[in-house]
Amino acid sequence: MSGTRTAIVVGGGIAGPVAALALRRAGIEATVHESYATTADGIGGGLGIAPNGRAALGLVGLDRVGAPMNAIVLQNHKGRTITEIRQPMQFSWRADLYRRLYDLTLSQGVEVHHGHQLVDVRESDTGIRAVFADGTASEEADALIGADGLRSTVRRLIDPQAPQPRYSGLLGFGAQVHGAGLPPTGDRMYMAFGRRAFFGYQSFDDGTGVWFANLPHSYLTWQQVRQTSNEEWLRRLGEAFAGDGVPALELLRRTSPDDLITAGPMQDLPHVPHWHRGRMVLVGDSAHATSPSSGQGVSLAAESAVELARALRDLPHDQAFAAYERARRARVERVIAQGARSNSGKAAGPVGRVVRDALLPLFARLATPEKMAWQYDHRIRWEDPVAA
Template sequence: MKTLIIGGGIAGSTLAYALRRYGHEALVAEARPSHRDTGGAFLYLAPNGVNALRALGLGDVPAVAGGFEASGMDFYNARGRRIAELDGSDDLEHYGARGVVLRRARLHAELADRAQAAGATFHFNSRLVELRTHSDSAEAVFEGGLALTADAVIGADGIWSTVRRLIWPDAPTPSYNGIVDCGSWTEVDLPDTTGQQMYFGHRAFFGYTVKDKTAYWFTNLPRRDEPARGELDNLDQDAWMASIRRLHENDPASIPTILQAARHSLGAWPLYDMPVLDTWHTDRVCLIGDAAHAVSPSTGQGASLAIEDAAVLAHWLQQNRTPRAMFEGFATDRKPRAERIVRFGRQIGARKITSGAGNLFRDLTLSMFLRMGGKATAEQYGYRVPDQPANDR
C-alpha cells in the first residue's frame, strides 16, 4: 500500500520508517525546508516511548541522539520545601526502561534520517492546501502545484493540523490555556540530578534536570491573553530573559542560578488544549499524534504517544483490508489510552496555576494526588506496543 504522510515530525518520521520496515511505500510531505529545521528545546521520552522505539528496531535512537536517562520527579513549593515526589528508581525493573531526556531537534533528525535511509521519500517545502478523497485513492495538492496520490493519507501535522481542518472543517479547534512555555539548556555549576526538579514558583512554574554541568530547563509563564500566531517567533532575547528572571527572582536559589547563566530561550510556545475529536479517520484519511490528541507537556507523554501511534498504525497497515477497516482498528486500540492521558494532563496543568489559597491546598494535597495518580502513571509507563493488531492477537 502507498501511504502519504503529511508532516515529517516525530510521529510522521517514525511512521515512515515503520512502513518501510514492513515493505510499504511511504511518502512524507513536510512544510519546512529541512528535517533539521524543526526548532523546539528538549523533551522527556517516557519508558513507554523508549519501549515503542525498541519494538520498531529503533532502540539505539535515544543514545545516538544524545539522550540521557532521568527517572522520577521531585516537586517543591516556592519556598524550596519538597512537597511530593515520584520515585523513578525502579522504572527499569517495572517497565523495562528508564525515561530519557533528549534535545527535540536531535531526536527528530535521527528519526527522519532513519526513515530516509530505509527508503521513505521526503518532499520538503510542501505545504498542503487541498486534500481530495476518492473511492480508491486520495490526492493531496501543495503550494506550488505539487500533487501526490496515495492509497491512504495520514495527518501527522501537529496540533494545528491542516489535514484535520480540510477533512473536518467543523471539528473543534485548540483553545489557549493561559500559559506560554519556553526553555533551553545552559551550562551551570550545579550537581547532576537523578530526575526532574519541579518548582511551583511564586509567579511561574519552573523545571530542570542537570547532566554533566548542563541544565535542561523550562518555565511555564502565565499570560492571560492569547499570543497572536507568530508573535513569539522572533524574541528580543535580552528583554525576554530579563522578564523571566524577574518572575523567578525570589524563587529557590538553583532557579536564579540557572537563569543568570542562560543567555537565551530556544523559543516560546503558547500551550493549548485540544478538545476530544469524535473520530480520527475517514475511508482514506487518518490522524495521529498531536493532530489527533495533543497532550499537555505536563504529562511528559507527547513524543511517547506519537511514537506509539506510529508503531501501532504501522502494525494495522500490514493487514490486507480496506484503509477504513485498518483505521477503525487503530482508533479502537489508541483512542481510549490517548484520551485518558489528555485528561490526566489537564489535571496536572491545573495545579500549576498560582494563587494564595490554591497554593496552600496544592502543597497539602499534591503528594496524595500523585499517589492516587500512581495507577495512571503505571498504565502510561507500562504500555507495550502489541506484536500484532488486536483482532489478530
C-alpha cells in the first residue's frame, strides 16, 4: 500500500504541471504552488522534445507537441556539412508547451496557486506543509515535490550543502525571426561550429525562422546579462560570427532587439547527492539539470515526474523516493555528462577547434539511431508495479 493520497508540488514551470498530472493519474491529489505572481506566457525560447519525452508527456495526456525536427545537420565555420544525424525530435517554443500543460492541468481539476514563494517546510509524523514568504502555509499533505528548477529552494531544504549549478562557459541567446529570408530547411535543424561561437537555425515554410547561439564568455548571472542591452548583444554576436560561412549574420540582421531572447548562462547539475529527505523529493531540473546542448531537459523532467508518480502510487513515500531515485539517477547523469561534452566542443579554443572538427565525423558515426537508442527509445511502462 502506498499511503500517499495528497502532494504539494513546488514549481509551476514544466516539471511541476507534469508531476501534478501524473500524480492525479496515480490517484494522488496534487496542488501546484508557483513563486511568480503571474503565468509564464510568452517567456522562454525554443527547445527540443525527444521521442522519450513525447512518450512521457503522452502518459499525462499531452500529445503532438511542436513541429518535426527529424535531423541535425552539423557544419563547420565555412558552412560545409560535416554530417547529418537522423533523430526524430520535435521543436517547440517553451511558451507554447507551458501554456498547453497549464491548460491541461487546470482542466484536470488541479489547483495552481501563484505568488507562493517557498521559504520553509513544517514536517511531522503525519504530513508536511509548505511555508511561503508571506507567512501563509499550505494545507498538510503526504509529500512535497520540489519542481522549482535549477536554483531550487527544496533542494537547499533537503541538503543545505547541495551543490550549486556548474557553468559551461557559454551564454545562450536566440530569437524567432518573422522574415528569415532563407529557403525552408524542412525538418532539419542546422548547427554550425563557428570559429568563435556556435550557431543553430531552422527556417519554415511560412517564411519564419528560429536561431540560437552559444557564445563563449566569462561567467555572468542572468541579471548581469540583462544589464547589457539587446542591441549590444546582437552587435557582439555579429562580431563573433563575422567571416563564418553560415547565415548567422543575415539572421542576426533580421532580428529585432525586442525579439532577442537572452537565456543567460548555460548551466547543469552533474550530481546532486541527495534527491530526497523525509517527505520531500526533487524532480526535473532541481534534481538533474542538464545543459540545453543535450536536447533532453524537458524530456528527462517529464520522465522523472511520471516515474515518481508511479512509485508513490505503489509504495510508502520513503520506499517510493528510493525506488524513484534508483530508476532515474544513472540515466539522467549519463545524459548530463553527454551534454557537458557537447558544451566543451562549442567553447573550444583555436587548437581545440581543429581537433573537434577532425573528430566530428567520428562523433556522427557514434550518434546513429542504434547507438542512441538508450536515450531516445526509453519508455515508461505505467501499468507495471514498482517494487521496493
